Amino acid sequence: MSRSLRLCLLGCLLLLLPVAAQAQPAVHPTLALMPLPAQLSLEQGNYRLSREFGIALEGEASERLLRAGERFLRRLDAQTGLFLQQKWPVTDAQTAAPMRIRSARKGELRLHEDESYSLQIRPDGILLDAPTELGVLRGLQTLLQLVQADEEGYYFPALRIQDSPRFPWRGLMIDVARHFQPMDVLKRNLDGMEAVKLNVLHLHLSDDQGFRMESKLFPQLHERASEGEYFTQEQMREIIAYAGERGIRVVPEFDVPGHATSWLVAFPELGSGPAPAELERNSGVFDPTLDPTNEKTYEVLNAFFAEMAALFPDAYFHIGGDENEGRHWAANPQIQAFMKKNGLADKHALQTYFNTRIMAGLEQQGKKVMGWDEILVEGLPKSAVIHSWRGREGLETAARQGYTTLLSNGYYIDLLHPARDHYLVDPLPEGHGLSPEEAARVLGGETTMWSELVTHLTIDSRIWPRAAAIAERFWSPREVRDVADMYRRLEPISLQLERLGLQHLRNQGVILRNLAGSRDIGPLQTLVGVVEPLKGYTRNTNGTLYKTYSPFTLFADAATADAPDARRFREVVDRYLATKDPAARAEILNWLEKWKANHAAMKPLIARSPVLKEIEGLSESLSTLAALALESMQEGPARKAYVRAFNHKHLQKQLEQARRQGGRTELQVVDALEKLIRVHISEGTKEWR
């Protein structure tokens, strides 16, 4: 990997040393890059930032690169307050500027395009060099994450980075069907994607709960089946252009033949069974399905897909295909007769018949078709891409059978599991057992933001910062999997994402102020710091507790995965129990005192805000358990009396109480508190036996 580079700075030609060949994707304790680059070696010294900092683009500069450079300058300025004098990068290669950018060609917005770059920071200047502009975009994001500060000012540490992605397809899927997500949500999330080097925005544009894309051919689709919440074609072109500026592809999905209530609200005559009267308001799997035996289905779909194929420039087109249980097919005698006549043994065969016809139409439009796991049944053309959501097996089977494939199983961030769970899922883990040729068919993965339970107010906090950890899985070498270091870096990256406009941090306060009817939300913040929303599919009992129009402005919506205080507390308890470190003990006492006092502070809030009643038990449990844990931490003679008098049944009852959900959230410190108490009881018992 070693190579020489020449850095032209201030008119001088400087010969640089080759990049150290042994550079590792090492964990650098002072830097907070995410994803970690493939190779990084720190060098001596720093490049000091001043208001004279500026960028020169070598060769012919594209509009995209000029704007990317300007965006970089403004963000750097917003973060440092330097009042940079340069508004735009200069494009004349003769002009002196401390940073030079060089790219050989524009690069195409397509799968497998070169996104590599090399970045050299020296005390006297910076060089970003990439085969394509896409690599420049990636490198600029790395550089922005490298801003450091000391008492003298801001600087970039001297270093060399040689970087390229592990997987070519690194996606975020946003479901805009269940809850529509307006333009500004998509734009700011595209900014977030760019920051962590994700390169595919997959839009789930239709489902039972809504059809979110304007059709000029069939306006009844968006007019009857969106309640006014859809993207116009002009808006979608704006999104595609915005994404393209950031080196991000946009892949549309229109889910067929199931998840099709919205299709059938617009086109009842295309249904396999009774036509739905209105859009679905609940979550789950529903019966309305397109009729694959009706020629008009193909007329409409082929024409609509041709319209969309022209709108979306990307080579890939997602047709969904998941969770069709075939109930309406089974109940429809005409469909059953058709299957018999055509030798279609079961619903899978019928769906493959359907897929094959749809795919033929899309391939005529020059598209490669992709679908969820279920489309992979015998007879599926090899050109299809299998999007694996049900498990790794699907991915491996697809790759073995010669299909290209993507992993989403394990990356369902809507289920609100902690970042670590997703982070350790690897599309190609060590010992995966695929041949090199098969492994090459694994294109990467997508994290999926299904939106049954999110609105524009909460979606950012469901995507970020966890999607950054997943982005690292898709970009960085397989060996990068130190969970503690990932969490260390996730905190500054989260702030970086906020600077770009993401609302994952700020909107928590909005929800809590709404609940409290006041700016004084201290006790609520204390509680929300140690709870997480119910995980998996448990928050929405039977898929019917929440309708699409239910309020998503409640305590559970303020809570996030990876409750930050809970994680810190669990860590400090483990450290304390392992080492008896007095600093850890002091920190624990601090937390416990705060929690013990919190319920008393919550009570007047709850009295004023009936909407908070649902968390009264949770709040009380936290205070009660914290008080019990505080007692258990007594030292000296008091401990003896305490241990003797200890009421195990009472503890058991309190623990059970504390493990119940409240407001569709759960306390995340109960295990740690229990451990703390039981260890102390056990130690005390030994001590005074």
Next chain:
Amino acid sequence: MSRSLRLCLLGCLLLLLPVAAQAQPAVHPTLALMPLPAQLSLEQGNYRLSREFGIALEGEASERLLRAGERFLRRLDAQTGLFLQQKWPVTDAQTAAPMRIRSARKGELRLHEDESYSLQIRPDGILLDAPTELGVLRGLQTLLQLVQADEEGYYFPALRIQDSPRFPWRGLMIDVARHFQPMDVLKRNLDGMEAVKLNVLHLHLSDDQGFRMESKLFPQLHERASEGEYFTQEQMREIIAYAGERGIRVVPEFDVPGHATSWLVAFPELGSGPAPAELERNSGVFDPTLDPTNEKTYEVLNAFFAEMAALFPDAYFHIGGDENEGRHWAANPQIQAFMKKNGLADKHALQTYFNTRIMAGLEQQGKKVMGWDEILVEGLPKSAVIHSWRGREGLETAARQGYTTLLSNGYYIDLLHPARDHYLVDPLPEGHGLSPEEAARVLGGETTMWSELVTHLTIDSRIWPRAAAIAERFWSPREVRDVADMYRRLEPISLQLERLGLQHLRNQGVILRNLAGSRDIGPLQTLVGVVEPLKGYTRNTNGTLYKTYSPFTLFADAATADAPDARRFREVVDRYLATKDPAARAEILNWLEKWKANHAAMKPLIARSPVLKEIEGLSESLSTLAALALESMQEGPARKAYVRAFNHKHLQKQLEQARRQGGRTELQVVDALEKLIRVHISEGTKEWR
């Protein structure tokens, strides 16, 4: 005003008592309405909210009313978490629903349309009755502000309101030229306007720093003079529709013939002097001016204005006309010759010549033309509307001369004066001296959000909540002017505005986290609570300290007018000094201890974040003065020694230091701290003399 109404609830006809004739615009200590209604009388009991709450629309329901009803339901649900069962208002008058809405006609989006409504809340139901749908929209906002809670749940208090606006033109001007404000900023501000019954969004669409509207006739305008930041015509139609749904008119302004750098970047040949090479980056008044002696100027303007007249449906069209100093006119011999030839005595006469020709074109398009003060010179057609920004005199002169007129002087919220200053400015104060006929020409006012120093991140905190106080001035009876009560209500209204999506509260944390590079922003919050940005035009020295592309992510951008802690502190100091109330004393001690300790907590933040160095002195001054004030509050014998040893020079020096700006902000508690210290010294001196 008394009248009888019949309320049809649950199939029963109930005869209600007439509204008490003596109802006053009284201040109700438990309610937080803004603007206060013209007449309100509280009655016995409450209407209790449950998930069965719903709305029935009488007669034929328009789409707008259906959507307004749904918006109301969803907001009510978001605030209360009731999980309301009704998604849409029902429209069949036969269906029972606890709330009924009645309006006789749709109402036009035009000046002087009826916006009155009456609202009756009884324990068994609610009736909202209005001559037009606009009145219904206004009444729904009143109702949403009436949500109350107790331990039993949420409710509306029983009452009767009869309400109508004092002025028909109640505007907010947003300058999208100096810093472009994207779609989502306009939409959420329209939601805020609706909430406080403002009814005109005036968009300042062009200025020296940018031309923000797409022209299909002259694409060079937006292509060359916006740097890509402009509204497409489709977007503007979306804004106009969004505003219309909320009963808000949209009035465009294209500022001519001065403030015209952007025009001339696109059309250098229309200039009166040397053509500007690029958009202006500084703030102020600049020379580039359209040439009123060039026929092509009129060709372009008339054609462009005709294009815009078709896009903007409102009857009014604003041509700016302000701050043309005429330097390029004076320096251009051709223009001087033209003036001589046509008997135009001075630049005012020439501008009137220009205005008259422009107005003729616009009047052909069916528009009424408006402009700033300066357009009012002899010969101006009486059809023009004078928009008074320089002072009340302009307004009165215009009204006396037979022009309709609007007040903006006193409502410049970009200058960051406290709400009270604007609140007490009245377009028609008591004793105004105009005849009834002249007074009727005063249509109302507009608060103006000039955007030299704001971006999308900060604009909401510069508009809200102060614009709500100004909205009350435009809507409520003249007698409503209790400042303390206004501030009391402003706090809950501010939270209400946040619920609608406004970012005035949440974005402060974003800026502070950016500055601190951390989530731990406690010391910064303490400091920002007692500072305000420099007021008037002093923040931006000479108009050149900040360029359009400077960072607006600094401490001054986190600070707001009406620093909330400073206001509370000043109040409690006054109360304490007047009454020696021990509770006030305790509160003061609390503040002082917090401030005294704050600088020590700030130091590590400043050490990590060089961007914070500019507020080091400010932070230190707050702590030093707080410590001095704490000492002065000693009681008993300690006070004697303290008073004897008191160093007046030291205090003077510290006060001077504390009155200096830091980071373009100023401490707002220095006077109160000085008062506190001096009173104690003086009392102590008397005591021990």
